[in-house]
Amino acid sequence: MAISYSGLSAFHAVAEAQSFTGAARTRNVSQPTLSAQVRGLEDAYGVRLFDRAGRQVKLTPLGQSLFVITARLFAAEDEAQSLLAGSRTLQRGHLRIAADSATHVMSTLARMRERYPGLTFSLTIGNSSEVVDQIMDFAADVAITARANSDPRIHSIKLRSDDLIAFVSDQHELARHEHLPIEAFAGQDIVLRERGSITREVFENRLSVAGIKPANLLEVQSREAVREAVAFGFGIGVVFASEFRPEAGLKRIVITGAEFDVGEYVVCRAERQRLPLVRSFFETVQDL
Structure with a gap:
């Protein structure tokens, strides 16, 4: 049995919008037509792809599996259309970016907006592992991540190097120091991002190699939460130097005695690197 393209396309639109009404509006068709x-x-096929409850729709387990496939299918279709006719002049188009920090990407987006006013952008922020997953799942076109990757399916260039630094509340016992050896973290409370964060991964590795054991570890889910926890005296925070914003009540400290240099990379799926939008993003990053 040949599968219905219109049916697949309608399913994908509803799954993406999580709504029949929203999908119909996006596709410029009537809701009854889309539902049919x-x-x-x-x-x-004698299956159920959505659980319907009034205006709310939720993918069934089978629908979730199909959505993974249609995401790849329609990403490839968009890619072909873009390559053949769509955005070669970059007068229009939409670029999806994933980044492990807004700090590393906003200057590039601002430059692209200046050069190509017709482009639109969406930006998702996550930890380094999450943004690579978005590339692999076709949920993002390009990503900026601190996680080096040797996967042959991924095209990657090094953007810059950055250093991890510590920071504390100005009431903390270590606030009088400009520099601290890594040994000073022994017995101290530490505030770090969740697992999957390259900041946490690198810092914990350096402590382990040096044989340093902190007292307590507070795990939080964002850089903003790290900053707030440190400001309220929960311990020593660790961030990339480029992400630290000086503000009242916080003191920056350089860590010595270990290598805290970490690379930042621009990545995309290897087969998509020649797409005009993706290629332009890489070129703009390199220009800056």
Whole structure:
């Protein structure tokens, strides 16, 4: 049985919008038409792809698996259209960016907006592991991450190097220091990002290599939460130097006695690096 393209396309639109109404508006068709296309796909195979409760729709387990496939399918279709006709002049188009810090990407987006006013952008912030996953899942076109990657499916260039630094509340016992050896972290409370964060991974590795054991570790889910926890005296925070913003009540400290240099990389799926939008992003990053 040949699968219905219109049915797949309708399913993907609804799954992406999480709404029949929103998908119909995006595709510029009536909701009954869209509903009929999805129902036709379900009936043809005797399956249920959505659980419907009023205006709310939720993917069934089978629907979730199908959505992974259609995401790849329609990403490839968009790629082909872009390559053949769409954005070669970059007069229009939409670029999806994932980054482990807004600090590392905003200057590039600002430059691209100046050069190509017709482009639109969406930006997702996550830890280094999450942004690579978004590239692999076709949820983002390009990403900036501190995680070096040797996967042959990923095209990567090194953007810059950055150093990890510590910072404390100005009431902390270590606030009088400009520099601290890594040994000074022994027995101290530390505030770090969640697992998957390259900041945490590198810092914990350096402590382990040096045989340093902190007292307590407070795990939080964002850089903003790290800053707030440190400001309220929960311990020593660790961030990239480029991410630290001087403000009242916080003191920056350089860590010595170990290598805290970490690379930052621009990545995309290898087969997508020649797309005009993706290529332009890489070129703009390198220009800056």
